[in-house]
Structures are given as C-alpha cells and as structure tokens.
Amino acid sequence: MSRPEEAPTPLPVIEEFEAAGALVGILIGSESDRERMDPAIEELNDRGISYELNVLSAHRDPRGVAEYASTAALRGVRVIIAGAGMAAALPGTAAAYTDLPVIGVPLTSSKSALGGLDAILAIVQMPPGVPVACVSLDGARNAAILASKILAQGGGYPGTPGRPLTQL
C-alpha cells in the first residue's frame, strides 16, 4: 500500500519589510551648504518623496559620516544625495560605507577654488570600485530628479515612469 502523499509544508509568510524612514538621505558638509541644496528638497517635496537631511562633514566628523552611511539602508534610505564644496570628500566617504547609490553634488562656496572645479574633481575622481554619481555644479535639483529615477526602478515611487519627461 502506498503511503498517502504528505502535504507540503506551507512556507512561512514573510511580511515584506518596509522601514518607516525616509527614502532619500541628504547629507551636506556644512550649514553653509544648506541654501544651495534647497532645490533638491523642493524637488523631492514636489514629488512626494520622503527625505531626511543631516549636516555631516567628511573631514570634521568622519565617524559621523561612517555611522550615518553604514546604517542608512537599515533605516529605509534607498538613495543618498551628498552635497559638499571645496575638497568635497563627503559623497565618496558616504559611498565607502554603504552599498546604496550615492549622488554627489559639487557645491560652490565663498571659499571655492577655480570656481567650484575643486569640488567637481573631488567628487568625480573616485577610485575604481567605489562609484559616486556626480551632477553639475550646484546641481541639487538634478540630484533629486536622479534619485527619483533610481527609486522608480524599485517599484513606482513618484518621479519617472508615468510622469511625462516634459514635467521633469
């Protein structure tokens, strides 16, 4: 007599993990950068994308940057936007501590050398293996748009598919 077929053990239902935190983590290297990063905040607000903003300097508080970046994904952040001027190490330092995509915004400041080329090179010239996307000088709005496009790849957050390019 053949054994009755055993019913397969149902797999446990795993509720999809959704952290309550912000989707975009904005970092700025100094309070003096805040105004130039405002267009990113406006753009994210327009798109209904949650964000958090922290002032953390790669040079003045490297441990703070490391702690922030290494815990961001666990808190629900999906993209980091990091704006800094001068020797703008902030985006690269954040990228060193997270697998999240990092968008760097080179910023002008009253202390910029070469009109901001200092920050552009500091962000663009990342070594192989630690990529950072770089938008234009003072290109905070573009950073937010790019962040929304990245988020849209993961499941339809407001920003790109479904929203005509002309509205970007």
Ligand code: RP5
């Ligand atoms: C950078 O140095 C900051 O991102 C800022 O753009 C620049 C000047 O900073 P403060 O001296 O105004 O704080 O690290």
